[in-house]
Amino acid sequence: MDPKKSKDRPFYELPENVQASSRIIQDARTSLRTVVTKRPFTPRDEKRTLFPASTARNPESRPASAFSLNSRHFDGSDSRPVSGAKLSPLDHFPEGSDVRARAEIKCFQTPRAPTAAEIENAILAPKPPADPNRPLSRKGSRQKLYNATSVDGGGESTTSLRPRSGSSDGRLHQDQGSPDADVPRRVSSGPKERTLLPEERGMADGKEAAPRVSSSMGVSSPPRTGGSHDGEQRVGSGSSRKSSSAGKSRSGSAGKRDSIDVGDDNFFTDKVAPLIEAMSALGKNRDNEKLGELAEELYTVLDTNKKLTKSYKQRSSILKAIFKLLDVEEPRVMLKLARLILAFKVGGNNLLNVCKLVFKVSRNEKNDQEFLEGNVLDLLIETIQSSDHVASCEALIYCVGAVKFLTGNPTILKRLAKKECIETLAGLMHNIEKTNRDNGRVSDQFGHILVQLCAALRNLADVGSGRERFLQTGVIESLSHLLDAYPNDCDLVLYISRIFSKVTLHTDCCTVLANEHSCYKSFIHLLNRHVNKEDVVVRVCFVLGNITAKNDDARRRLFQETNAMPTLLSVLKTFHNLESQKRSKPENVTTNGRHNNNDGDGAVNTIDDVLIKVIRVIANLSINDSVGPIIASHVECVQLLLAILDSKDIGSSEELILNTVATINNLSYYTTKTSAITAHQNTVAQVLLKLVMTDNMEAMLEASRVFGNLTRQRTVRDLLSRQKVDEIMITLLDSGNRELVFIACGVLINFMADEDKRPLLKKEGGIKKLTEVLRDFGREDWQLGSVVCKVLCNYSTKITSTNSCFGEAEAQDLVDVLVEYLDRETALEASLKDEVDEDLKDYLCETWEADFCPVASQLLKRIEIHQSCFEPLEAPG
Incomplete structure (x- = not known):
């Protein structure tokens, strides 16, 4: 390289073989x-509605946010206890039919009163034949012949029903080996419609019936089980069973069951029935305050005695009584009654309607306090956990919707988080995702649930432990998959983007989302x-900005x-x-x-x-x-x-x-x-x-x-110089803002590369200002000290005399500062004396040695070389 050319090269320019164009x-x-x-700002919903006001959902296909709900909507037949066997009606064919008759006969283990639905069916059924023992028939139906099972004290014995040999009319007769072969029997859907057997007639005529507890609401004491009833038949007829299984049943499990039944009967008669009768009377009198107290007492009694189960025999009677009280308009009472229904874990239509009931109460913020009393929140979470998202899809929409509303209350929000609401919603989301994947398509009905679910998660993300729970339960990954599965659901996309805009403020969540390769697509x-939906676009772009802020791979x-x-x-x-x-x-x-x-x-x-x-x-x-x-x-x-x-x-x-x-x-x-x-x-x-x-x-x-x-x-330098930008940069040296001074020095480094622009620095007092910047900020910021020296080095490239270049006073001040700062002990002692952070101490030492010293030494040497007209400095004493 030509030495002369190298000597004239501005300081800021590096050799051609050095790759640092932006150093x-x-x-x-x-x-x-x-x-x-x-x-992005998230406006607070003014009204609690199932879907946003801006939703694009078809009103005809989406669930309604507003609806009427009363006692008529609840179905008593759905409240049947699981221990009862539902009897399928037998179809009847006219006598002489060529069609072979078959009937599937199921026997009740416990007789029950006919339900409203069955009474309605009986009204609409065809007129029965004259023969009372002939089974009913419906046009076009077929009968099947199966074994009829009779329960005997916990064991089972079968008597088959089949057509009489050689008969062509398809009439059903009992097997000749049966003890009741000569007694025709009519099977129907309720105990009142069944023809009594001789043993039963004898029992009815010769024995006193079990006591019944009646009320205006039709609540009765529990009926006898099939085992005990069957045993009474045999005692009345003088018959006995020789089988070991029957004997074991009578002496073992049946006797135990009978003793439990007696205890249940006494508990219901003494504790439950009076409360229900009182509630019925209060319901008619519209005494809501007392009705709420009794509902609370009933729940406590049932819960204390562990009767809030699907297997409790009087579950059906209690639920029917509660259903009749649901015309009440007081939210507090409605919620207490709904609490009882949820605790009994109803299903089907009743589950849907009780979820609607809770949803209706939760729509009004004034009712939020009622959800903080008792265990309604626990029951809602349990309902979400236990309900089948396929069979109970619509019920879950309203149940999760109620949870969504309640998460808008800060107090309830914290309580729900402690009750593992995030984990529950995450489990439901995973199940829906799996079902969609197994079916090979997504369900729009599931989309309705997911909108409520994601709206609730949006609020739960603000809880202190929300982010950690999201990471532990895989919520972020699942939400990313839902975006790919439901791209056309604007409501769902909006809520998911709102969640991401919150959680991606944290690096750990950004990392998880960035690792989901499908999220970019x-x-x-x-x-x-x-693209035309501002609220979606602004959040998606905000999330993309978050995950690309610190992750170069993203x-x-x-x-x-x-x-x-x-x-x-x-x-x-x-x-x-x-x-x-x-x-x-x-x-x-x-x-x-x-x-x-x-x-x-x-x-x-x-x-x-x-x-x-x-x-x-x-x-x-x-x-x-x-x-x-x-x-x-x-x-x-x-x-x-x-x-x-x-x-x-x-x-x-x-x-x-x-x-x-x-x-x-x-x-x-x-x-x-x-x-x-x-x-x-x-x-x-x-x-x-x-x-x-x-x-x-x-x-x-x-x-x-x-x-x-x-x-x-x-x-560019010429253009900006004409606009006096270089003069502005010199003025900015007085700003006191260290960062702005740093940037101004960076611009001046480039301006000083042009010889015609250098005089302005001295004219505007730039030499003195740069020296003051070095004195004020040098010990705290050696990088800033370095760029100050670079400006002066570029400025003095053509120096012949220190005094003429810098000015006599300015040059002396500059030399004093450079000599002091190039002495390691003097410079670093002042920098490090008040610093306790060891890493920062190491940083200051490195920047002083690597950044400041090389440039400051070159500048000091240049000044001293061209300082011939100065008086010699006295040696320090």
Whole structure:
């Protein structure tokens, strides 16, 4: 290399064989940076509704948020205890039919009263034949012949029914071997309709019937079991059973069951029936306060004695009595009655209606306090856990919907979290996801549940332990899969994006989501599909900005996703055009384009918010060293960014402008031949000039960072010099803002490369200001001290005399500071004496030795060489 050429090379220029085209910018802290923004504002729902007011769901296919509900909607037949066997009706064929008759006969273990549904069927049934012993028949039905089972004290013995040999009319007769072969018997759906056997007649005539407890609500004492009833038949007829199984049953399990039944009878008669009778009377008198107290007492009695089970024999009677009280309008009483129904774990239509009942109460915030009493919250969670999401889909919609409403109350929210509500909802979500996967398609009905579920999780994400629970239960991964499965469900997409916008504020959640490779495709697909929905787009872009803020692998994956960059630019262009249209109609901005942000510090334009989030994603992507140059070469991207800067004012769109400038700074970092920033560098500089002239310190800082990159080109330096930007940078040395001073020094380094621009530094007092910066900030920030020395080194490249170059007083002050700071003991002792952090101590030592000393030594040596006209310095004493 030519020594003369090397000597004339400006300080900021590195040898050609050294690859560090942006080293000055890096040293001046203008390296690539992620962009920070606020989480999108989530408005609080004014009304508690099943679906958002903006839902696109078809009203005819979605469950209703408002409905009428009373006692008539509850079905008594569904409250039958599980121990009772439902008797299937026998069909009848006319005598002489050529069709072979078959009947499936099931015997009751416990006789029961006919239900309302059965009475209705009996009314609609065809007229029975004259022969009372002939079974009923319906047109077009067929009969089947099976064994009829008769329970005997816990054991089983069978007597077969079949057509008489040689008979062609299909009449049914009992087997000749049966003890009751000669006694015709009519089987029907209720004990009152059954023809009594001789033993039963004898029992009815010769024995006193068991006592019954009656009330105005028709509640009776429990009927006798099949075992005890059968035993009484045999005693009355004088017959006995020789089988060992029957004997064992009578002496063992049957006797035990009989003793339990007697205890249940006494408990019901003494404890339960009086309460139900009193509740019935109060229900008629509309005494809601007392009715609520009795409902609470009934629950306590049943729960204490462990009778709130599906196997309790009087469950059916109690539920029927409660159903008749549900016309009450008092929410407190309704909730206490619903509590009893839920505790009995009803199913089918009754489960649906009790969930609707709870949903109805939870819709009013004034009723929230009622859910804090008792264990209603536990029962709701248990219902979600135990209900089949396929068979009880609609019931779960309302049950989870009620939980969604309740999570809006901070007190209830914390309590639900402690009761593992997140784990319960996560389990339901996993089950739905598995069912969809097994079926090979998604269910729209499940979508209704998922909307309620995700809305509840959105609130639960704010709980202190919410994030950890989300990670432990795999909620984040499942939500990502749901986005892929339900991309057309706007409500579901909105709630999931709201959840992600909360949890991705934390690095651990960002990492989990970034590792879900399918999420990138899902997010890009959602942006394409819902580009006109601001609330969805702003959150999806915010989430993408979060996961690309610290994860370089996420940046690469997102950029490599098909149509990723075109989609982001399409969103940017769409909303920029929309803003331009609204700007032409200013009356629309106030009514349609603004809302209060979540910090309550002013108004934020919703379109601006979308633009901020999209630009942030582009800024974060450009940090990747392979992605950044490609984006910087994208002409449309650069033009859109410049158009936004040109059309916006720092006073009304501060965050948007700052983020846009930060993105341009990242792109200006790459000085490739195809860079659109380099191709339009003069235009970029012109647009940024207005920011340097403002009183906004942040705007000046961001614009100066870009100038630090752009001023590497002589044409840009000439343009900015004509606009007195170099003079502004000298003025900024007095700002007192260390970061702004740092950036100003970085720009001045480049300006001092031009000989014609150097005199301005001395003229504007820049030498003295730089020396003061070195004295004030040097010991605390050796990097800043380094860039100060670089400015002075570039300035003094053509030095012949220290006095003429710096000024006599200025040169002496500068030498004093440099001598002091280049002495290790003097410089570092002052820097480290008040510092306790060992890592920071190591950092200060490294930056002093690596950054400051080489440049400061070169500057001091240059000053001393050209200091011949100075008086010799006295040696220190």
